[in-house]
Amino acid sequence: MIRLTEIRLPLDHAPEALRAAVCARLGVAEGDVQAVQVFRRGYDARRRGAIEFVYTLDCRLPDEGEVLTRLAGNAKIGPTPDTTYRPVSSRGSEVAGAPGFVRPVVIGTGPCGFMAALILAQMGLRPIVLERGKPVRERTVDTFALWRRGELTPESNVQFGEGGAGTFSDGKLYSGVSDPRHYGRKLMDEFVRAGAPEEILTVSKPHIGTFRLVSMVEHIRASIEALGGEYRFGTRVEDFVIDQDVSGARRLTGLVLSDGTTLAATHAIMAVGHSARDTFEVLHARGVAMQAKPFSIGVRIEHPQSIIDAARFGPQAGHPALGAADYKLVHKASNGRGVYSFCMCPGGTVVAATSEVGQVVTNGMSQYSRAERNANAGIVVEVTPERDYPDGPLAGLAFQRHWERQAFVAGGGSYHAPAQRVGDFLAGRASTALGTVEPSYRPGVTPTDLSTCLPDFAVEAIREALPHFARSLNGFAMEDAVMTAVETRTSSPVRIPRGPDGQSVNTAGLYPAGEGAGYAGGILSAGIDGIRMAEAVTTALCGVEATL
Incomplete structure (x- = not known):
């Protein structure tokens, strides 16, 4: 097939316009085009009132070689790449059936963990999957108890439980990670098989939404179990058994579990997420190499979705083909801090996302419809170990906890979030009531002064950024927009270094993975990293070579 990029058409174009555009671009007759498929569809809203769809199309012709030769040198025309996912080994079942085989373990069932487990299961390696929280539907009940009644279950909440933190999010499936082996396409295909809408394969900014993610992760679990995988819920890893030989080389040999047993483990993918603070503390105590890592801190800001739609789409706001508008904003403050929008949720809600008693954390969530009245996003400020928490690998955890307690x-x-009108925040006065x-x-x-629960440098940077953002997104600094605090879980505050074989740089058999280990940021990149680490384990167990 032939791939064409940058095909631009008006929002209200007829379906047959796609085929006509292909013919015009390639200089062929309509009868010569045997098939046209949409590979990607996005929109260009830079000119409000003249918004266009932008397509990447694949087409089939009887003599594609002639067309490619004739149009050689045109950067917008070329052969369709082969995006087929190819397993690294076919020996998994053979290896797993050998005497003395120790089954690989996956710790955590977020996107990184369940994709790692799925790949291992498809390879025939029958993984054991450990999850400290509950199955996704039971977890949802516990999460709603916090939201509705202020009752926190520390092991079952937005952060912990089947599906990971991404379950209660917008379900965004786009990322800037390099993906030369098409892991992202593999993930998308598996998500569609598990019940995600097929449009995620083609739209430029795909999303799923929370309720669909719930059923999806259940389907993926069923697939893993059908292939010989085993899930153990309510099972937290309490400790890591690490043997050291006379040369000083260290190797993982077992996992001490919360039920008091020790599970033999020589290959464990650690996909614990960015909030498994107790696990990070145990790893550090056991001498696993670890570094403090930058993250960000800030607030959630809410506007009426109609304000964002009008600012982004102008007179075409409300067009059914566009849906709810999103945004991405960045500002470099005069105090040297970067300020940016994070995890923007069109037509969504701000949610309570703490996992520890006596702390408040905010995050954003949308359903697939994105039909709620407000838009929300994190407005966060960069923090770094060198400037803000220089006291060792775990100092970022203490930094987060301090501001969450504040x-x-x-x-x-009572797990109510502190909130402030944007007008009051910019004026430096506490809010005593909220507006429209x-x-x-x-x-x-609780209306209050957010400067009591944010570092001074963050308050200063956000106060400078909001009017700047309003210059590019009209209405962003509106008086009655609401900010709630505090947003701290933008990414992991630690990184667990790994070598080119995927293993910890000083502890063989331990495969740090995903957001918690500092190698991902979001559902897609976490799932891709899970696939990558599953291949690394397969490489080690089956004796094949893989480029990670």
């Missing part, structure tokens, strides 16, 4: 106090001590924008955070908010 937010808990400022919110009234009704905050979506549950169990509720």
